[in-house]
Each structure stands twice: as C-alpha cells, then as structure tokens.
Amino acid sequence: MKKLTVSALLFLGSLSSVAYADCAFENTQEVKMISGSFPAWKAVTQAMAECGNVSSTLDAEFRTKVGAALAAKPSLYHVSGVANGTFVPLLNNGLIRPLDDLVAKYGQQLNANQFIQVDGKVMAIAMMINTQHLMYRQDILDQVGAQVPTTWQEVLTVAEKIQQAGIVQYPLGGTYKTGWNLAMEFINMYMGFGTSLFDGNQPNVNNEAGINTLKLMKQLTEYMDPEYLISDSTFVQKQLQQGTIAMANLWATRATAMDNKEESQVVGKVYMAAAPKSIPDGHPASTMWWDGITIATNITDQEAENAFKVALEGLDEQMVQANTDAAIWLIKGYKPTRLSNGAIENAVNRTPSYPLTANVGLIHTALGKNISDYLTGQKTAEETLKAVEEDYLSTAKESGLL
Amino acid sequence: MKQKTFFVFVAPSLLMMLIFIAIPLVSVFIQSFYVTQNVYETVVVETCTPSFPTSICEKTEKTVPLLDENNTPITQTVFVGLDTYRAVLEPEKAVQLIRSGQFFDIFTDIDFYKALRFTLMFTLITLPLVIGVGLLIALTVNNVAQNIKGPVIFISLLPFIITPVIGALSIKWLFIGDGLLTRALESLIGQEIAMFAQGWTIELLMMFYRVWHVAPFAFVIFYAGLQSVNQDTLESAVIDGASRFERVRYVIIPHLMPLIYFIALIHLMDTYRVFEEIIGFSSEAHVISLQWLTFDFLEPDDTGNRAISRASASSMLTMIGIILLLIPVLNRTLRDQKKG
Known part of the structure; x- marks a missing residue:
C-alpha cells in the first residue's frame, strides 16, 4: 500500500514536471488574466498556463468589463489583453502601468515593433496585428479573366463581370452589420480618401469624401446579399467558406478559416491581397489593429514583475511555432504563410493604424447608428452625415469632451 | 381583515x-x-x-482626461436641468421639420420619435391580436374532447415558456437569407425572399413573433374564466335561438370582460418595453424601440464612453409613456368595479 502511494506520488510528480516543461520557470504566485476570446488569445493563455498558477478569462464581452475590473483596488486581474480600442480607456483612466523597467530587465526577446509607446513610455506589448484586407477566389477571377482589384472602383468592375457570368450567388460580401461593423467600413474607406475624421475635436465627415464614401458603399451593396445590414464577420466568413460570394474585405484573423477542411468548401481557392484603395494614389482603405498585453496599475510592483514574466512566456517563439496559423504574429520566429499576404501588403503600403483617441469611439458609434439610414434610403447622404455630426456633438458635450 | 394583520402581510412586499x-x-x-x-x-x-516592418509613430493632438494624485480621473457633476431631455426629444429640430412641412420626417430623423412610432404601433397592433387569438384558442380548447384536453393545453402553452430572446433568435434563423424556412419558401414559389432586407417585413415578423409568444398567456387566463361561465344563461340563450357567435358575443365576452381588461393592462405594460425582438432580429438598422434606445445610451462604446444621463432621461420618458397608455384602461376598470 505504501509502495503504491509512493509510486503514485512519483508518477504525479513526473506529470507535473511534464506540464511545466515548456516554461522557463515555475510560477508560484497567482497570475490572473482577462482578454478577448479568439484563437490567438487561447494560444497565448495556454502557453502562459504552462508556468502554473495562471487563471485566464477569455470573454467575448471583455471590453465592457475590463475597465471596472482594473479600476478595483487591488485590480481583479494582473494582465489584460487589449486591442487598439480597448487600450484607450485603460490608458486614459491610468489603469495600466508603464513597462519600461520590466522590458529592460526581461524583454530581450521582444521585437522593437512590438512596443506600444505613448509619450516615449512603453504601455503595452503587442503580439499580433489584425487588419481588414481583400480575400478573393482566384479561380473565379481567372474564369472572368480579371486581375486582382486594387481600388474599390476596380472591385465594382470585377463584381459586375462576375454578376454577368453568374458564377456565384453574390459577387461581394461585406461586414455591413449596423453598428460597429458598418461604421468600421465607413472609417476604412473615408480614411482611404486621405481625409481626417476630425478637425481638432470637431467632427469632420460631412464633406465630399464622406459623400463619396457613402455612395461607394451603396454601390457595393448592390452586389451583396440584400440582407447585408445583419452581416457580421462570421456571416461573411461563412459566405466565403460556402462559396456563395467571390470577394470580401475581411479581417485577417478570419483567413485561416478559409483553409479549414472541416468547415470550408473552398480550401486552397481563397487568396489574400491588400485592401482595395479609395483613390488610386492612396493607401489601402483599411486600418491596422494590434492586440497585446498590458499590466494593471493597481497591483504591487512585485506582482506586476511576476505577471510580466509569466506573460512573456505566453508570447515566446515556442508558442508562435505551435500556433503559426492563429494570427499574424509580431513575435520572433513567425514565418508568414500564403494566408498572411493581405495583412502584410496592407502594412507595407502604409495603412494607418486605427486612431487611439477617445473621440474616435464617439464618432464610431454615431456612424454606426446613422449610416444604415442612407443605405435603406431613409435619408440622403448629406442628411446622414449631418445627423452623424449632430450625434457626435451631443454625446461629446455630455461626456465633457467639448 | 384587521388593519394590523393586513399590514403585517403586505409589509415585506x-x-x-x-x-x-x-x-x-x-x-x-x-x-x-x-x-x-x-x-x-x-x-x-x-x-x-x-x-x-517597423512601428508607425505619429505626433497628434489628443484630448485626455485629467488624473488626480491617486491616479483616478477627476470628474465633475453639473446640474443641467432639462437639457438632457432636450437632447433626447430634440424639440427644436422637430418644430423645424414640422414648419417646413416635413412632418413625417420626424419619425425617421429623430431617434426618439422613430422609436416611439414603432413602439406605439407594435403595442397597439399586437394588443387586439393577442386578445383575439388567446380567446380563440381558449374557446377551441374548451370544446375539445376531455381526454385530449391536457396535451392540447400543454402544447398551446409551449411558446410562452420559451425565453424571449431565444425565441426571437430562432425565428430569425428560420427566416434569414439561407434559413430553413426561407429556402423552403423560395423553392416553393421560385422567387428570392429576403425578409431582413427591409423594415416592414422585419416589423411583420416581430409582431407575428410577439403574438405567437404572448397569446398562450391570454389563453390560460381566458380558459380559466370560461370555466365559470354561467351554464344556465348559456342554455337559455340556446333555447332563445342564439347562434354560436351570438352566444360568444352576448354571454361569454361580457363575462370575460374584466379578464380582457387585465390582459390588456399587462400586455400594454410589457409590450411598451419591447426590447428582445430588436436584439433577437438585429433590426437596429430599420426599427428601434424606446427600451432599446435606453440600452443603446447605456452601452459603452469601444473607448468606454456611455451616455448615462440621456439613458436616465429616456427611461423616465418610457415610464411616462406607459402611465399615459395605462390611464384609460385603469379608468375603465375602476369605473366597472364601482358599478359592480
């Protein structure tokens, strides 16, 4: 009996050493983490968990919770995984700490372009980029004898050809779901015209570029499933996978799904290119996004140091090699694949990053609420853009921005 | 009951x-x-x-909140009087639209009136339908043979048991572009159907869903009421040669009248707060409701801004709306009770 217990203990011991094998050290202090819930975060949190004593919350509604959670004293989480947008309120409310000292001490493995710097201070460590770019069916373009479109005007021409040929149900797909998605499409194209969304703190969308953007969007919707106003990223991804559309401007994180044999009927047929441009000499009509980690302010320095060490274990080469397809990683050891072409072309062609300001959140919401009125024909382009600016102004006044 | 006993009973509630x-x-x-x-x-x-291959660095002018020495943002609370209500109701814009003869544009241009239009229409159209369908089911079930009554009641009650959001989502998935029912209908009539591409079809689906969901509640209440209909009166009506319709019209409905008021009351209160349908059918582009408007003000955007004051104002306005709607029904009930 005693023998059995000893051997059982030995067995358990060997198991646990296996479990921690991929981590450089054994973590003894609890590290809590909250983040969004897509595959890249799953990969990172699993790699962190190898160090032991890590509990992670992957939450799709993460952005509505993280602010309050980090504002608690002490903070409910040590590490939070953020993106461009969710980073802003944490930064503005002083809920995340500068990481310069920790980077100097432990961050030798990090690339220079992983640092999110605000006024010279490293406030977050990025791990991946995400952006919307063109996904297209090479076989269909070959059938109609078209080149890969580089501007939205060319997209319209190619879409017309595909429509005429009647190869697929709808030539185009788009994330035009009312609200956040629709506003994102507008911002992508509007910034593609080389115009800014703001003039100081005043909104600046009711102009020629704004009207052109709306007209372009309306023209594009004529080649889409008529229920485009409820079509989100997952919907468009499914349309591509099931072969009902030929082209879409979709998030890079969705690219690997096209070659997923269990879901996709078009394995190997979907190719990636930079997002189409709004004007021929502009940059791709898209924005660059990043996801990365931050460390909470309201914890002790010692906890922060430990949490940072554990988090870096989640962002190491081994993790990237095991999960190459999960994202466009910024971490050393990442080798781009056929599916990362679009994102890389976007970046190389100087696609701007999504702005890190509080007023962008307000105009994003105002756009998301109003653009559908133009697309459904309830308002003209000028009326719609005027309503966007009015909505922005009343919210900005209420929140104290103006 | 003694006053003291009464008080002890109701005090906890x-x-x-x-x-x-x-x-x-x-x-x-x-x-x-x-x-x-x-x-x-x-x-x-x-x-x-x-x-x-490298980072993008840029210098921009940014508006950032001031932090105090404890690293928490400094906030200030200002009394603004009716300004928040004005921001929700936008009276100047409404007056301007009416003056320029575009009265109906109020219901597309200003969110509050857009929501009010749908909420009122939704409430007032579903009300008679719910009462009618509920009564119809109750009368039918009452005349069904005794041995299958149990199962029939159970099945008629099912829609009421389903969680509203789940029910709405199921209907959406059945009728969405490549949904089961849409595909079936398309192959039947050979024409493409897009139920979610325009506002009025979504509104129809919403009303259909609401009636389907709430009619069982009306049915249960009416069914209970039917059990106490005076059989002697019914029999004498038959002897007097009253048709089936006349018996329902002149004997059963007057008997059920207090219950009809009760259902109307509950239905008005519930339906004026229509919300699940908007979320379930993702209809924000075409139709919105007052309750959804409040929710939308409360929902933080990507950068964490929320419009709490306007949300408060809009929920106060919703409450006022419910009270206005209920006054006629309550009045009528009180009068009836005094008579009785």
Whole structure:
C-alpha cells in the first residue's frame, strides 16, 4: 500500500514536471488574466498556463468589463489583453502601468515593433496585428479573366463581370452589420480618401469624401446579399467558406478559416491581397489593429514583475511555432504563410493604424447608428452625415469632451 | 381583515418594492437632471503602434482626461436641468421639420420619435391580436374532447415558456437569407425572399413573433374564466335561438370582460418595453424601440464612453409613456368595479 502511494506520488510528480516543461520557470504566485476570446488569445493563455498558477478569462464581452475590473483596488486581474480600442480607456483612466523597467530587465526577446509607446513610455506589448484586407477566389477571377482589384472602383468592375457570368450567388460580401461593423467600413474607406475624421475635436465627415464614401458603399451593396445590414464577420466568413460570394474585405484573423477542411468548401481557392484603395494614389482603405498585453496599475510592483514574466512566456517563439496559423504574429520566429499576404501588403503600403483617441469611439458609434439610414434610403447622404455630426456633438458635450 | 394583520402581510412586499423599485426610480429621476463628466485637457502625444516592418509613430493632438494624485480621473457633476431631455426629444429640430412641412420626417430623423412610432404601433397592433387569438384558442380548447384536453393545453402553452430572446433568435434563423424556412419558401414559389432586407417585413415578423409568444398567456387566463361561465344563461340563450357567435358575443365576452381588461393592462405594460425582438432580429438598422434606445445610451462604446444621463432621461420618458397608455384602461376598470 505504501509502495503504491509512493509510486503514485512519483508518477504525479513526473506529470507535473511534464506540464511545466515548456516554461522557463515555475510560477508560484497567482497570475490572473482577462482578454478577448479568439484563437490567438487561447494560444497565448495556454502557453502562459504552462508556468502554473495562471487563471485566464477569455470573454467575448471583455471590453465592457475590463475597465471596472482594473479600476478595483487591488485590480481583479494582473494582465489584460487589449486591442487598439480597448487600450484607450485603460490608458486614459491610468489603469495600466508603464513597462519600461520590466522590458529592460526581461524583454530581450521582444521585437522593437512590438512596443506600444505613448509619450516615449512603453504601455503595452503587442503580439499580433489584425487588419481588414481583400480575400478573393482566384479561380473565379481567372474564369472572368480579371486581375486582382486594387481600388474599390476596380472591385465594382470585377463584381459586375462576375454578376454577368453568374458564377456565384453574390459577387461581394461585406461586414455591413449596423453598428460597429458598418461604421468600421465607413472609417476604412473615408480614411482611404486621405481625409481626417476630425478637425481638432470637431467632427469632420460631412464633406465630399464622406459623400463619396457613402455612395461607394451603396454601390457595393448592390452586389451583396440584400440582407447585408445583419452581416457580421462570421456571416461573411461563412459566405466565403460556402462559396456563395467571390470577394470580401475581411479581417485577417478570419483567413485561416478559409483553409479549414472541416468547415470550408473552398480550401486552397481563397487568396489574400491588400485592401482595395479609395483613390488610386492612396493607401489601402483599411486600418491596422494590434492586440497585446498590458499590466494593471493597481497591483504591487512585485506582482506586476511576476505577471510580466509569466506573460512573456505566453508570447515566446515556442508558442508562435505551435500556433503559426492563429494570427499574424509580431513575435520572433513567425514565418508568414500564403494566408498572411493581405495583412502584410496592407502594412507595407502604409495603412494607418486605427486612431487611439477617445473621440474616435464617439464618432464610431454615431456612424454606426446613422449610416444604415442612407443605405435603406431613409435619408440622403448629406442628411446622414449631418445627423452623424449632430450625434457626435451631443454625446461629446455630455461626456465633457467639448 | 384587521388593519394590523393586513399590514403585517403586505409589509415585506412593500419593503421590497421600496428598495428595488421606488429608490432606483428616484435615483434615475435625479440622474436625468445631472451630467457627470471627466475633466479633459488637450495635449500633444507621440504614440507608436506596431506594423510591418517597423512601428508607425505619429505626433497628434489628443484630448485626455485629467488624473488626480491617486491616479483616478477627476470628474465633475453639473446640474443641467432639462437639457438632457432636450437632447433626447430634440424639440427644436422637430418644430423645424414640422414648419417646413416635413412632418413625417420626424419619425425617421429623430431617434426618439422613430422609436416611439414603432413602439406605439407594435403595442397597439399586437394588443387586439393577442386578445383575439388567446380567446380563440381558449374557446377551441374548451370544446375539445376531455381526454385530449391536457396535451392540447400543454402544447398551446409551449411558446410562452420559451425565453424571449431565444425565441426571437430562432425565428430569425428560420427566416434569414439561407434559413430553413426561407429556402423552403423560395423553392416553393421560385422567387428570392429576403425578409431582413427591409423594415416592414422585419416589423411583420416581430409582431407575428410577439403574438405567437404572448397569446398562450391570454389563453390560460381566458380558459380559466370560461370555466365559470354561467351554464344556465348559456342554455337559455340556446333555447332563445342564439347562434354560436351570438352566444360568444352576448354571454361569454361580457363575462370575460374584466379578464380582457387585465390582459390588456399587462400586455400594454410589457409590450411598451419591447426590447428582445430588436436584439433577437438585429433590426437596429430599420426599427428601434424606446427600451432599446435606453440600452443603446447605456452601452459603452469601444473607448468606454456611455451616455448615462440621456439613458436616465429616456427611461423616465418610457415610464411616462406607459402611465399615459395605462390611464384609460385603469379608468375603465375602476369605473366597472364601482358599478359592480
């Protein structure tokens, strides 16, 4: 009996050493983490968990919770995984700490372009980029004898050809779901015209570029499933996978799904290119996004140091090699694949990053609420853009921005 | 009952109502007159964000909230009177639209009236339908053979048991572009159907869903009422040669009248707060409701801004709306009771 217990203990011991094998050290202090819930975060949190004593919350509604959670004293989480947008309120409310000292001490493995710097201070460590770019069916373009479109005007021409040929149900797909998605499409194209969304703190969308953007969007919707106003990223991804559309401007994180044999009927047929441009000499009509980690302010320095060490274990080469397809990683050891072409072309062609300001959140919401009125024909382009600016102004006044 | 016994019985529920209904209501009422905002300053900040092959660094002017020595944002609360209500109701814009002869544009241009239009229409159209369908099911079930009554009642009640959001989602998935029912209908009539591409089809689906969901509630109440119909009166009506319709019209409906008022009351209160359908059918592009408007004000955007004052104002307005709707029904009930 005693023998059995000893051997059982030995067995358990060997198991646990296996479990921690991929981590450089054994973590003894609890590290809590909250983040969004897509595959890249799953990969990172699993790699962190190898160090032991890590509990992670992957939450799709993460952005509505993280602010309050980090504002608690002490903070409910040590590490939070953020993106461009969710980073802003944490930064503005002083809920995340500068990481310069920790980077100097432990961050030798990090690339220079992983640092999110605000006024010279490293406030977050990025791990991946995400952006919307063109996904297209090479076989269909070959059938109609078209080149890969580089501007939205060319997209319209190619879409017309595909429509005429009647190869697929709808030539185009788009994330035009009312609200956040629709506003994102507008911002992508509007910034593609080389115009800014703001003039100081005043909104600046009711102009020629704004009207052109709306007209372009309306023209594009004529080649889409008529229920485009409820079509989100997952919907468009499914349309591509099931072969009902030929082209879409979709998030890079969705690219690997096209070659997923269990879901996709078009394995190997979907190719990636930079997002189409709004004007021929502009940059791709898209924005660059990043996801990365931050460390909470309201914890002790010692906890922060430990949490940072554990988090870096989640962002190491081994993790990237095991999960190459999960994202466009910024971490050393990442080798781009056929599916990362679009994102890389976007970046190389100087696609701007999504702005890190509080007023962008307000105009994003105002756009998301109003653009559908133009697309459904309830308002003209000028009326719609005027309503966007009015909505922005009343919210900005209420929140104290103006 | 002695006054003291009565008081002991109702005290716990009065206390609960005070804590969970009255106090929050008062606090929302007060909040709708105040605005709490951060204090901002404008600074030039250099930010670097990742890209390939190097980072993108840019200097921009940014408005950032001021922090105090404890690293928490400084906020100030200002009394704004009716300004928040004005921001929700937009009276100047409404007057301007009416003056320029575009009265109906109010219901597309201003969110509040757009929501009010749908909410009122939805409430008033579904009300007679729910009462009618409920009554019809009750009369039918009442005449069904005794041995299958149990199963029939059970099946008729099922729609009422389903969680509203789940029910709405199921209907959406059945009728969406490549949904089961849409595909089946398309192959039947050989024409493409897009139920979610325009507002009126979504509104129809919503009303259909609401009636389907709530009619069983009306049915149960009416069915209970039918059990106490005076059989002698019914028999004498038959002897007098009254047709089936006349018996329903002159004997059964007058008997059920208090219950009809009751259902109307509950239905008005519930339906004026229509919300699940908007979320379930993702109809925000075409139709919105008052309750959804409040929700939308409360929902933080990507950068964490929420419009709490306007949300308070809009929920106060919703409450006023419900009270206005209920007054005629309550009046009628009270009068009937006094007569009785």
